[in-house]
Amino acid sequence: MKNCVLIIGLSFITTLVFSQGKLSRADIVTLDFKSLALSKTKVKEKSTDVMPAYNNLISLCNNNLSFGPYSVMDKKEFPPSGDKHDYMSIAPYWWPNPDTKGGVPYIRKDGDINPEVNNYPDKENMPKLCEKVYELSLGFYFSDNEKYAKKAAQLIKVWFLDSATKMNPNVNYGQAVKGIYEGRGEGLIDTRHFIFLIDAVKILNTSKDWTKKENDDLKNWFRAYYKWMNNSKNGLDEKKASNNHGIWYDAQALAITNYLDSLDESKIIINRALGRLKDEMDSNGAFPQELARTNSLHYSVFVLNAFESIAQLSDNINYDFRNAKLSNGMSLMNAYNFLTPYLLAKKPWTWPVLKHFEQTNAYPLLLSASKHNNCKECLPLLYGQSTEAKKLVLKLL
DSSP, X not given: OOHHHHHHHHHHHHHHHHHTTOSOGGGOOOOOHHHHHHHHHHHXXXXXXXXXXXXXXXXXXXXXXXXXXXXGGGOSSOOTTSOTTSOEEXXXXXXXXXXXXXXXXXXXXXXXOOGGGGXXXXXXHHHHHHHHHHHHHHHHHHHOOHHHHXXXXXXXXXXXXXXXXXXXXXXXXXXXXXXXXXXXXXXGGGGXXXXXXXXXXXXHTTSTTSOHHHHHHHHHHHHHHHHHHHHSHHHHHHHTOOSHHHHHHHHHHHHHHHHTTOHHHHHHHHHHHHHHHXXXXXXXXOOHHHHTSTBHHHHHHHHHHHHHHHHHHHHTTTOOOTTOOOTTSOOHHHXXXXXXHHHTTSSOOOSOBSSOOOGGGGHHHHHHHHHHSOOTTHHHHHTTTOHHHHHHHHHHO
């Protein structure tokens, strides 16, 4: 098949997977805007290759018109600051201590989620918000229907810009541990979803319902948030993290600096991420710190999703992160070569798995492997549960 057709197909396959609701909202793929433009041409031509995906996306966006809006003000509990404008979540793997009065200080149970996290809906509402804005922006992009952009703009303004409801640009109280920490550096993992919202905003810049002033105000919000990331105790703690947390810190930092057109700062982040890759990946292409977790397959995918986000964000400023050679001669592709056989069930996973692994979390990796690592088996695996989608993939291949 001709390369241009493959590019068109793969870019719209991303939309297809997402529009079918199979892509985890935790790890949406960042957008390739050049490929999206090719896909839009196919939509305008009503190509049978892409119209099923387009129709699914529009149906999803129509449902999203009744979503929210939500804000940090919706939580019932106040953070320690007494200001509901401050985001708050509690650490998912920390539980009341049965041997102490009141259960504090909490104790850690890796991989076992404390249902108390549901008492602080910021952590649930914010990813949903980013997900819906992402979907609506794609609906606007492909249809040119302003109603989707208008809804996306409303969701953004309520969460980030309106004085009565906006989130303060910090995560001082993210992933708190009762009796120990009011907030931790690990709380920044919650805000990785901003990566995909920023992609959506780039699309919305062509809409009359998203003004230059609103975009400038949002840039100022992210400028303040980035400053907090680089100067607060929690931000600096997360920046120093040597596992997936540090990688996701870099991924969202890179998304923000790209959005702010801070190219020099973006290059610093890319070089830092390459250093993390060298330090954290072993000679097999695995990440030992993630293999040691009780949900080792989930976290091995999770860390590679973070590196993949960095690679896609680097593509947008013309830097080939995937194939950049480290001083030890390895590259990010070694990590793909290690993990892909397990995702394709060619090898049995022999490290700890406390809970069932959700295959949808690997979709961004399988999409990337199909495009950048010549994985011909990856796309059919994505659509094994959908007859219509499988037919579409076979046409594109």
